[in-house]
Amino acid sequence: xxxxxxxxxxxxxxxxxxxxxxxxxxxxxxxxxxxxxxxxxxxxxxxxxxxxxxxxxxxxxxxxxxxxxxxxxxxxxxxxxxxxxxxxxxxxxxxxxxxxxxxxxxxxxxxxxxxxxxxxxxxxxxxxxxxx
Numbered sequence: 001x002x003x004x005x006x007x008x009x010x011x012x013x014x015x016x017x018x019x020x021x022x023x024x025x026x027x028x029x030x031x032x033x034x035x036x037x038x039x040x041x042x043x044x045x046x047x048x049x050x051x052x053x054x055x056x057x058x059x060x061x062x063x064x065x066x067x068x069x070x071x072x073x074x075x076x077x078x079x080x081x082x083x084x085x086x087x088x089x090x091x092x093x094x095x096x097x098x099x100x101x102x103x104x105x106x107x108x109x110x111x112x113x114x115x116x117x118x119x120x121x122x123x124x125x126x127x128x129x130x131x132x
Contacts, residue, residue: 006030006130007037007069007104009113010045015132023132027112031066038066039103041096069107071099078102082125089124093117101127 008027015023030036043063050056079102086093097117104111110130111118122129 005035005037005067005109006112007039007100007107007109008042009100009111009115009118010042011114012112012132013042013046014049015114023114026132030112036066037069037107037109038063039069039100040071041099041103043068045096069103069109071103075099075102075106078106082121086121086124091120091124093120097121101125104128 016027079099083098101121110128112130
């Protein structure tokens, strides 16, 4: 792997926390190398699925320890453009996926995922994928 940092999508975290060995090993190695990034939208997706207050609190602490990409005005502006471009091309994807893709593009980091929507988005953008 390179010195790049990776934005790790919710689809990977779900597999990581469920104990999928290949994902768990790869993500753990990246965490130890300080190569994992997150974002508020990803944290929101994870925390809303917590099964208890204790799990919520543990997940919150874990995610707050990771560097988080910020969603500033330029990311929002690019997200608007991306959403419009995709819709005009007949591509319908969840809004959260547009925002996450745009974050990765604007911050110039590959997106680690296991979601067909990101592969679609990559066909119409500069998204660098790291499918797992």
